[in-house]
Structures are given as C-alpha cells and as structure tokens.
Amino acid sequence: MLLRPALMFFILVYSMSVHAEKSEWSGYFSGEWRSFLHSPSDDEQHGDSSSLSAQAEYYREWNNGKQSLRFTSFLRIDGRDSSRSHFDVRELNWTTVHDKWELTAGIGKVFWGVTESQHLVDIINQTDLVESIDGEEKLGQLMLKLSLVRDWGNLDLFLLPGFRERTFPSRVGRLRTSAAVAVNQAEYDSSQARDHIDTAIRWSKSVGDWDIGLSHFSGTSREPSFRVSQDKGRTVLIPVYTTIDQTALDLQATKDDWLWKLEIVSRSGQGDRYTAATGGFEYTLYGINESSVDLGLIAEYLYDDRDNLATTAFENDVFLGARLGFNDEASSELLAGVIIDVNDSSRVMSVEASRRLGNNWKVSLEGRFFSNIAELNSLSSFKNDDFVQLELAWYF
C-alpha cells in the first residue's frame, strides 16, 4: 500500500513547517442505527444494525497560507457487517499555491460534476460503497495534481498511482448484490493490475452564468464489471476492473432561479464504447409564503445508451426531487426524491432530513425505499432492503 510513503512525505513536510500560522483539529463522532423494514432476501443477511463512526481532520498552514498540510482519517465500526467496519485515510497531502499554478501531492479527494441524482463525471476517487449506496462517499486517492490557473481557464493534470478497489458489503451485509462480492479475488485486465498509474486532465472555466468542465480519464475503471464464480460451494461475484478511457463534459447554467445542469460521459474499454448522461434543472422558490423557507424542485433525466446492459441501474430513468431549506438557527433541511425507471417502473425513493441541536450536535434521518422493482432491474437485489436510518453526531 502507498500509505506509508505518503505518510513519510507528510511527516517530512510537517517537520519543515516550523512556523505554522494555523494548526487545528476538527471532526466528529457519530452513532448510527438502521432499521430494515423487511426480512432480507437471503437468510444469511442481518437485520437491524447499529454502528459508530468518527472522522478526524488536521490542517496546518504556513507561508501566508501558500503552503498547507491536510490529514483526514475516517473510521467505522459496524455491529453487524465486518466489511462495513473499516478505516480509511481520506486525505494526507501537501499543497503549494502560486500565482499561476498549484500543486497537491499525497492522498486527496476531488469532486467533479453538477447533477444531483447521480455523479457520472466524478471519477478521481473510488466509491466507498459500504458507507452509502448513493455513491457520494469516497476513498482517499493517492495523487499528484498540478493546477494551471490561466486566463483561458483552469487546467488540472493528475497522476494517480495506487488504485483503490471499491468496498462492498459482506455476505451477511444488507444492500448488496444478490450474490456477495468476493473483494479479495478482484481481477484486472491490465497486466499491471492495481499498480497501473492512471492519468486525468480537466479544463474548467466560468463564463458569465456558465460553469463548464471538460475532462478525460485514462486508467483503471473505478466501477468494476462482475464475473460469476463459485467459492467454497457458494456463488460469488468477482469484481473485474478494466482499463478505460472516459471523456466527459459537465455544464451548469445559472439563470436566475433556475440551475440547468448536464453531465455527459463517453467511455471505451468496458465493453463497447458507450455514452451516458444526466441532465435537468433545479428551480428554487425563495421564501415561500413570506416565510424564510426555500423550496427547491429538482428534475433530472438519467440515460445510458447500453440500455439493459448498463452496469448502473439508471439507463432510462427520471429523478424528481424536492429540497426544503428552513434557513433557521438549526439549519433544518429536508431532501426527498424518487428515481423512476421509465421502462419497467421500478422506483427508488429517498428521504434525507437533518437539523442541528445546540452548537455541536446534529441529528440526521435517512430513508431509502425500493418499490415495484422489476426482476430484471439491477436494483432487484435491494428490493427487501428498505431502511430507515437515524444518526446522531457530535462535532468538534
């Protein structure tokens, strides 16, 4: 693992940064309780579960903020699924900032994209799938990132050594594929396997109301394909990571109360070349009925030209969502949405609500409900995994 050289480098830079202008810790401790509304599809899968997680972040800057160190570590201990219990270094990097360029070396996290229902363009970091099926939790990625800041836009160049495999629930875990994923038997189509050094480039610019991003990624796909196999008399899915090339566009037009969003990717290397896209809008009604409550209405169309062969569940789907922001002292928020498959009417509903308690506590409620799931839909293995989750976190 490349954690050790990254850590050594971090310690070296740390020891040289004697005159830190800022040096601080922050983070949280959290307890989570999940209740599943139905018996599992497979008798081996667990019922209700609880788990603890913690995140600690260290930040240090010097030379008038032109140089900085960041360290973010994450730990979860799950009461039921040993694969959900894990530790990850989300960030461990050094950044130097100059007038025309910036450089980041170490483990980092990068987000690309604009849409809400899924994140097609976002490809630098691997998904930490055991954390959430929404794909928004990411594993730290070793990187050398050079950003050129010019009048014609920003150009980010990435060297990405040290491929990270996706996390999956274990055989007893919920929200898993119909057969468990044998994570320790992962296969690669590159002879260099996980030692392949991936590269990526992204140009981005804001022009008036438009925010534009064009990117290309060449390397090991973050998203595996699966091969069915047998292991000790059980059927398992073996993740197969292929080498891909993905060209992508992300675009947002901010026109008054309307945010128009589009993400398109074209990928080769994983079967035939294919195109996938997400596009739509977010329209916000500010201060409804003279109150301080904002209501955002979101609609997006999710498309994949592989149709039923798509490795994602969303090949011809519509997402409809509503976001309520209460703008109160407790920052109360509610986001509810549904993704509907246009072909087979399968539906995934989600509700996320949160509010702060006092200055340091936050309570979050999340629910995901699968209804009318067609047998052939790739979400069919989740059909008995409707759950409600309550989380209480203390921030420091």
Add this chain to the structure above:
Amino acid sequence: MQVNKILLLIILCYSTFAAALTPEQQGLEIAMESDRRDTGFGDSKADLTMLLKNRQGEESTRYIRLKTLEVSGDGDKSMSIFDQPRDVKGTAFLSFTHKTSSDDQWLFLPALKRVKRISSRNKSGSFMGSEFAYEDISSQEVEKYTYKYINDEACGNSTCFVIERFPVDELSGYTRQVVWINKEEYRPFKIVFYDRKNALLKTLTYSDYQQYLNKYWRADNMYMENHQTGKTTLLTWKNYKFNNGLTSRDFDKNSLKRAR
C-alpha cells in the same frame, strides 16, 4: 469689504444652488460621498462572531472569517469561511458582487469537496439563520438603491443626515430603508428596514467605530433587531486587517476549494 461681498454672493449662490437640489439628488449625493470615502481600501480581512438570540432568549453562535477585495468599477469580491457551528466548519462562500447585474456566488461543501454555483436570487433570505438577509451583508453599492434626503437629526453625539433609500432590485425583501448617516465621517449610524408591505421590520444599529489606515471606518458591533419576531443578531467584528496583498487569485474557485 469688497471681498466680503463677493464671499457673501458665493455663499448665497451656493445655498440657492443647494436648495435647488431635489431631495432625491441630495440623497444620492450623500450616498455617493459615503461610498467615495470608503473607496481605495484595497483589501481587508476580519473575524466575525454572530450571536443569534430568539424571543425566549436562547442563543446560538457562528464564527466566520471574511476576506474582501475591492474591485474598481465593479462590486467587491468576498470569501466567507465558516468555523462554527462545527458541523458546517470548512464550508465556504465566494461572492462576486456587481453594481447592476446579478451577483455570482459559489458554495464549497467540504464533506463532498464539491463546489456548487448557486443562484444569487435569494436576496431576502436569511444569512445562516440570522436576522441579516443576504442583501444586508453583501457589498453596498450606490447603484443598488434610489435615494431621498429627509432631514438632519441628532444621532449619538453627532448629527446625521437621514435619507430614505429604495432597493432597485424587485427581489429585495424591503420597500424602503431609512438610513442615518453621520455628518462628519459619512458612516452609517442606524438603518430601519420596512418589509414588502411597508411595515416596520428591523433596526440595525452600528456602534464602536474604529478607523483604519487613517481613513476607513468600520463598526465593531452591528446589532440587528427584528421587531416582528423579537429575534436579534449581534455581529462582532475583530482583527480587521488591511493591505494584506490579496489578489483575485484569493477569490477564485481554486482558493474556495482550499479555504480553511
């Protein structure tokens, strides 16, 4: 004698001319003078504490660090970085204000490392759950209002111009604001806000002014009282620093992602 007569004539002419100014022109002149006296500060940094109190006396606190860059010929650029409440620590807000067109705003969400371009239409919405609306805390450009001078009034130990100003933008949460501006330094003393129905909404009081670079006045305390809800917000400014050498590079999407 002759000189005195000329002087008298000049004074007479001047006062006739002044009297010829409409209240609208007088109001605009005062706003422009106030703006002129605050021009040229370049850049500034400050730490802000917001103390929110509801009618029951329950309190909550926010800590924010602010950087501002003066842009000649356009509105200021600003970056706000949130330190407290702790669950939003690291959240950062980048804003390019414009004199006439709508502002550009981006939000950085640290959990996802995501920069989100947001709509700047939410002028009348509450800033961080406080009694300050976005339009109250954003850069106050002369062009954002039309004006009307009312009278002079005693304020504190001084005398103030009292002017009414009317937001140009129809999305503003106010029909009008009554502003007391100190006559010696042209700095705001008090603002009374009237809501869309022209009912008394809020009063903002500035106090404990400090002068920086021998020119620019900044109030240490800004106290906003909402007369309709009984809620209050006290802004306390500390560690004002000028001439930090900030450039537009400190106010771009790269610096937003790095903000801490």
